[in-house]
Amino acid sequence: MATRSPATAIIILLSVCVFFLAWTSMFQVCLCVTPDLKLSNEVAGSTKVVADTLSAENDKDQLTVGDVEERHSFSVSKSPIDMNCPRFATMKHTGNAGLGHKLTEVIFGMIIAEETNSTFLLDDTIWNHVGNHGSYDWLMNFLPLNETEFTMSEFARISKDNPIPTVLDRWDGLVDQSKNESNACNVLFMTYLHWCCDSANICYCTTQQARIGTFDRVKWRMQEAFSRSKYVPSLSLLDLGKLPKHEPILTIVWHVRQGDIVLNAQKEHFDNLSSQITSVLSIGKIPVHVFIYGEGEVFEKFPFLPDLCQQYFGGNCSYPTLDVRDSLYYMTESDVLITSGSSFPIIAAVLRTGGVVLYEYPKENVLGIYELADHGIIDRDGMITTPSMKDLQYRFQLIFNQKMKKLRNS
Structure with a gap:
C-alpha cells in the first residue's frame, strides 16, 4: 500500500487549516454584515447596534459600566424595524x-x-x-x-x-x-x-x-x-390608610377632579354612587376603606365628603394630599378605582391589570374611547349603568375572597 511523503502530508494539513480559517472568517463576516438574518430586524439601526456591541467587547476599558448591557437591552426590547425602509x-x-x-x-x-x-x-x-x-x-x-x-x-x-x-x-x-x-x-x-x-x-x-x-x-x-416600573412609594396603600395588614379589607381609590373643570361635584352624584357601592358591599359584609383625593385639598370644593363618608362607609375614609406620581401609583394598586372623568385617572385605569374600575361619564360625552372593555360606567347622576349590581357584587366578593385566601396562605 502506497504511503504519502512527509511533504505531501504537510501540504494537505496546511490546506485544511487555510480552508478552516477562511470558512470561519466568512461566517464571522456574515454575522456582522447581515444582522437582519441574525436578529430578524429586531430594531432600527440593528447593523449599528451589532457593530457597537462587538466593538464594546473589544474595548471594554473605554466604556462606562452598563454600556454593553444597555446596548443589548436596546437591541432586544424594541419592535422590529426595517432600516432599509424606515x-x-x-x-x-x-x-x-x-x-x-x-x-x-x-x-x-x-x-x-x-x-x-x-x-x-x-x-x-x-x-x-x-x-x-x-x-x-x-x-x-x-x-x-x-x-x-x-x-x-x-x-x-x-x-x-x-x-x-x-x-x-x-x-x-x-x-x-x-x-x-x-x-x-x-x-x-x-x-x-x-x-x-x-x-x-x-x-x-x-x-x-x-x-x-x-x-x-x-x-x-x-x-x-x-410592568418594568422601577418606582415603589415609601408607603403601601395599607400604610397610607393605617390599615391592618392581617385582616382582609377592600380598598377604593376615588379620584375627584379639582383643576380647571370640576366634574360630577354635586352631592347627589356622590350620594347615588356611594349608596350603590354600600348596598353591594353589605351583601357580603365586606369591609372597605375609601381613599378620596384629587389635586390638593379636596374639602373646599367638596365640603360634604366627611359627612358622606360617615353615612355610607362608617367613617372609613382617608383624604391624602399626594404628589402626581404617588396619586397615579395608588390608583393602580387599589382594589377599586373610581375615576372622575378626567384623563389623569384614566391613565391609571389603563395601567391596571386587575380589580374593578368604575368609570365616570367623560366630559367629552363619547363613551368607548377612554374606558376599557371591562370597565364599569357611571352616569352623570352617579348611577352605575354597567356592570349590573349583581355582577358588581360578584366582582367585589371575588376580590375579597382572594384577599382572604392570600392571608391564610401567608
Whole structure:
C-alpha cells in the first residue's frame, strides 16, 4: 500500500487549516454584515447596534459600566424595524398640558402609527420640560415606555446622517398620505390631538366616534411597559390608610377632579354612587376603606365628603394630599378605582391589570374611547349603568375572597 511523503502530508494539513480559517472568517463576516438574518430586524439601526456591541467587547476599558448591557437591552426590547425602509409616526405633544393629556397623546400616537403602518415614535424628552403642571421627569422611571418604544433620542441618532422628512397633516389626511408611493420609506408622519378630523379647525380625537376602542387597543402595550416600573412609594396603600395588614379589607381609590373643570361635584352624584357601592358591599359584609383625593385639598370644593363618608362607609375614609406620581401609583394598586372623568385617572385605569374600575361619564360625552372593555360606567347622576349590581357584587366578593385566601396562605 502506497504511503504519502512527509511533504505531501504537510501540504494537505496546511490546506485544511487555510480552508478552516477562511470558512470561519466568512461566517464571522456574515454575522456582522447581515444582522437582519441574525436578529430578524429586531430594531432600527440593528447593523449599528451589532457593530457597537462587538466593538464594546473589544474595548471594554473605554466604556462606562452598563454600556454593553444597555446596548443589548436596546437591541432586544424594541419592535422590529426595517432600516432599509424606515417609517415612523407620532403625535405632537401640547407643551403645557397635564400628564393625562400628554399620555393620551402617546396612546393616540400609537394608533396613528398602526394606521399608517409605521413605527410609533415616543418623545422621551418632553417629560423633562417644566410646564403649568410642573415637570414629569420621573415618568420614564415610573412608566418605562422608552424601554419598549422607539424614542425621539434614538431617532435623532439614526437621522443625523440621513435626514428623515416629516409629513404633517390631519388624521385622515395622514393615513391617505401614508399610502402614497412617495411616502413609502424614509418618512415621519405627524399629527396633533386636535387635528382628528377635517370638519373643524379644532377637532379632538377624544370626541370622535371613529376613535372608539383606542385605549382598549393599546392596554397590553401600556401594561407591559408599566410592568418594568422601577418606582415603589415609601408607603403601601395599607400604610397610607393605617390599615391592618392581617385582616382582609377592600380598598377604593376615588379620584375627584379639582383643576380647571370640576366634574360630577354635586352631592347627589356622590350620594347615588356611594349608596350603590354600600348596598353591594353589605351583601357580603365586606369591609372597605375609601381613599378620596384629587389635586390638593379636596374639602373646599367638596365640603360634604366627611359627612358622606360617615353615612355610607362608617367613617372609613382617608383624604391624602399626594404628589402626581404617588396619586397615579395608588390608583393602580387599589382594589377599586373610581375615576372622575378626567384623563389623569384614566391613565391609571389603563395601567391596571386587575380589580374593578368604575368609570365616570367623560366630559367629552363619547363613551368607548377612554374606558376599557371591562370597565364599569357611571352616569352623570352617579348611577352605575354597567356592570349590573349583581355582577358588581360578584366582582367585589371575588376580590375579597382572594384577599382572604392570600392571608391564610401567608
